[in-house]
Amino acid sequence: MKAWIPLLLVAGIACVPPAPRGLYDWGGYDTSLYALMKDPNKQEAFGEALRKEIERNPDGRRVPPGVYAEYGYILFVAGRKDDAARYFALEKTRWPESARIMDRMLANCAAPPPAQPASAPAAPAAPTVPAPEVR
Amino acid sequence: MNIRALLPAALGLLLTVACQPPKPVPHKDYTRLRGEDPRSILVVPAVNRTVDVTAADYFLSTLSIPVAERGFYVYPVYLVKRLLEDDGLSDATLVHQADPRRLGAIFGADAVLYVTINRWDAKYAVLATSVEVEFEYVLKSAKTGDELWRNHVAWVYVPQSHSSGNGLADLIAMAVQASLTKAAPNYMPLARQANAAAFYPAHRGLPAGPHQEKHGQDQEQF
Numbered sequence: 001m002k003a004w005i006p007l008l009l010v011a012g013i014a015c016v017p018p019a020p021r022g023l024y025d026w027g028g029y030d031t032s033l034y035a036l037m038k039d040p041n042k043q044e045a046f047g048e049a050l051r052k053e054i055e056r057n058p059d060g061r062r063v064p065p066g067v068y069a070e071y072g073y074i075l076f077v078a079g080r081k082d083d084a085a086r087y088f089a090l091e092k093t094r095w096p097e098s099a100r101i102m103d104r105m106l107a108n109c110a111a112p113p114p115a116q117p118a119s120a121p122a123a124p125a126a127p128t129v130p131a132p133e134v135r
Numbered sequence: 136m137n138i139r140a141l142l143p144a145a146l147g148l149l150l151t152v153a154c155q156p157p158k159p160v161p162h163k164d165y166t167r168l169r170g171e172d173p174r175s176i177l178v179v180p181a182v183n184r185t186v187d188v189t190a191a192d193y194f195l196s197t198l199s200i201p202v203a204e205r206g207f208y209v210y211p212v213y214l215v216k217r218l219l220e221d222d223g224l225s226d227a228t229l230v231h232q233a234d235p236r237r238l239g240a241i242f243g244a245d246a247v248l249y250v251t252i253n254r255w256d257a258k259y260a261v262l263a264t265s266v267e268v269e270f271e272y273v274l275k276s277a278k279t280g281d282e283l284w285r286n287h288v289a290w291v292y293v294p295q296s297h298s299s300g301n302g303l304a305d306l307i308a309m310a311v312q313a314s315l316t317k318a319a320p321n322y323m324p325l326a327r328q329a330n331a332a333a334f335y336p337a338h339r340g341l342p343a344g345p346h347q348e349k350h351g352q353d354q355e356q357f
Binding site: 022023024026029030031033034036037038046064065066067069070073077091095097098099100101105 | 204213218323
């Protein structure tokens with residue numbers, strides 16, 4: 001009877017959808033983003049998970065698409081514009097597909113911060129990206 | 136008769152029975168997707184048609200990995216979500232109604248992936264928690280606005296007290312049950328399973344993208 005136990009295991013494994021060869025080292029990307037979605041104050045922890053992922057892969061080959069950019073954005077929000085620009089540039093170099101939005105983020109890093117009106121804004125400040133028109 | 140002589144046949148039978156899909160699903164038409172051969176996919180926030188107000192945000196965190204591992208460039212979902220919010224598009228329904236060509240033009244994306252959560256119900260009971268999920272995945276061209284691919288995943292998980300005879304089903308049921316304690320439900324395992332069922336299976340999922348070595352060589356599967 002014991003012979004059936006490994007057979008069941010084999011059957012189970014054979015039916016798992018063909019998991020793709022792991023192209024990238026995701027580290028804690030999804031779990032830390034999930035935590036951030038649950039609690040908007042977890043931005044720092046998300047940034048930390050991204051930083052570790054990047055440091056673990058110094059040659060960048062297994063850094064997933066979007067990770068340099070997400071880390072750059074966390075730095076950008078924290079006001080570290082120069083550091084942010086470095087990671088936006090890295091994303092653009094590693095993934096040419098990101099060039100258009102990374103160019104905009106780089107321009108945002110170079111621009112002086114928009115003047116914040118003290119009271120409720122009568123006219124909205126310049127958006128970071130042009131507002132898409134909703135049909 | 137020696138039991139060992141029966142093993143290969145038994146294994147074959149077991150594989151056939153265990154791998155039987157619940158019902159035959161027609162193959163998808165990949166002509167348009169192959170024709171455009173997108174490199175990059177913009178994953179926008181999911182539309183939520185369920186009563187669970189947080190489901191969509193949670194779900195968004197699980198989408199990058201399967202799509203990127205299929206070989207596509209995936210735009211950073213958190214950055215994308217925040218930029219859309221800055222532009223007054225914090226409502227995912229508005230994002231889904233926007234012209235995919237405009238969204239694509241902002242980010243430089245070839246295609247836009249829209250996910251709708253139609254059902255995400257956990258029914259808590261003393262002995263077992265059952266979960267019903269239903270997701271719709273639609274990929275649209277950012278060049279023409281046309282639909283390139285679509286998939287639909289609908290499942291009911293009813294963890295059972297005894298084995299169903301299908302080892303994998305039991306394992307999934309146990310994992311889901313373990314993750315769905317009422318106090319702090321963790322939807323990640325369920326969402327990951329749904330995404331795997333949407334993106335990976337042959338004839339229904341996404342063909343390999345340009346960063347996968349099988350790119351352009353998997354016509355038999357897709």
